Amino acid sequence: MRIHSAFVCILFVAGSLFGQTSVTLSVDATDAPRKIIHTEETISVRPGPITLSYPEWIPGEHEPNGPVVDVAGLHIAADGKDLPWRRDLVDMFAIHTTVPSGTKEISVRFDFLLPARTSGFSAGASSSASLLVLSWNQVLLYPSTPGPAHITVHPSLKLPAGWNYGTALTTENEDGGVIHFAPVTLNTLVDSPVQASEYFRRIDLTPASGPPHHLDLASDEEATLDITPEQIRDYKHLVTEALALFGAHHYDHYDFLFTLSDEVAHFGLEHHQSSDDRVDERTLIDKNLFRAHAALLSHEFVHSWNGKFRRPAGLNVADFTTPMKDDLLWVYEGLTEYYGNVLAARSGLRSEQDYRDNLALLAARLDNEPGRTWRPLQDCADEAQLLYEARGDWHSYRRGVDFYDEGDLIWLDADATIRNLSKGTKSLDNFCKKFHGAPSTPPETRPYTFDDVVAGLNEVVHYDWRKFLTERLESLSPHAPLGGIEHGGWTLVYTDTRSDYQRALEEAYGNNDLSYSLGILVGRTGTIADVLVTSPAASAGLAPGMQLIAVNGMKYTEERLEAAITAAKNNSGAVQILALNGDAYKTYSIEYHGGLRFPHLERDASKADVLINIISPVVKGQ
């Protein structure tokens, strides 16, 4: 919630209109380049036993991954004297202490040790020599009662000299290098990260009518902030297309906090009035990287409606301690992934061809995933709190957080079904307008259940949506739900030439995807990242982690491996791979004669091209 200055004065006079507890939070980030943040809080309390909690379940991350191990130097004090404290023996995120009689406030002081590792979402690397993304949940403890919605925080932040910043918070004043933000509830504070950098640009994306929207760019170097006028135009289109899709908004203003750095973890995290979007440093100036990340901002933006405003009941917990239930993530993330990709195409950030090629890649992956015969998609969502941290090896057998990509397929299927049933007069856009749209509101959350989703779809077109969704969620079919592609007028096919989009992704990520021929995904150094569990490579004994050394007696290169696969198509000899497994060398004979196979969508002329209608701009003349 953004609080306007005039309103803030009333709040100070009236005391805490938000609730009973007041916290003053002073964060000193001047040591962020050396990976330490200093934090100090003053918390209003009552005498007696008190439990202070470190945020564990971070909204949007769907797992208990608050980085409590990076808290160091904790001191809790009253009237200048340290209080003894003890950690709970079951809840590692809870600290118990006792407030002396007559004491009205305590101080909490600690350092947060910024991690260097680049995995782990917001708990991963968040700083470099030149920038920082501050997630407030990492630098505070909060009293376990009365709950974050009833705690008013007065935050301030000191940054290294010369750094600029972007955030959805309102700045009240800057004094001696310290930024004082307007007071907010603890929920809003955790929902409002600050992005700061020596190299910073703020670009206005505000549409002709609509609330303020900004693209805040932070990078490790000035040169990589070099956004083109066409990129700015397309990000403006993203705003207008999203507003047209939903027909209303649930924020007072919106900031894309777009961080360009090779030093931080790469992911996107949604918030009501901003998104924390972190990508490779050269994303704006490298065509392959830009294509690879084309749908990141659109995905996180959609979450302002689908995830923050409308939220599955099991994810709508009252604090950062209560476990979340992830069973409806195929709506929360799946529908967001679908519209993130659609809006990227509608806005021009991703070409129509790239949209189809991306769809072909994800459809092929899911259609060749043996794990789907033991684990239904519903279980991918149910176990998501652990699967987010699952390794990538043997992915096709384990399955992972597939509700993103398979959600994309299911919601495409739903969209194509609505369009076909209504003879083109309605679409899934109508569901979004009704479910996520008018009237516009400030940030707020309205929970929903599975039944609400079914009812919402039935309001658009009457159909057995419960059966439609349940069948897809519970299916143990070896094949992915490709009905949306097929009803959309396209067919998933394989040819011996990779799409230009796949080539761009492979160059951006440094891998070679031979999943649908030999059945291996190879990293840049020749290490096998994964093996499809039912593939010829798996049958020959190859496994993730092995290092490719030689192909048919010659030193391994990507080109030699692909040439060997092509040659084996016309002869009966096996492809001979010398691989290193730990310290052991072994030759593996792969009996495979199907040639190179890469996925594409091929037009089915017997049906209308519904897909092109879905991804064409809704806002005309821009």
Ligand SMILES: [Zn+2]
């Ligand atoms: Zn998401």
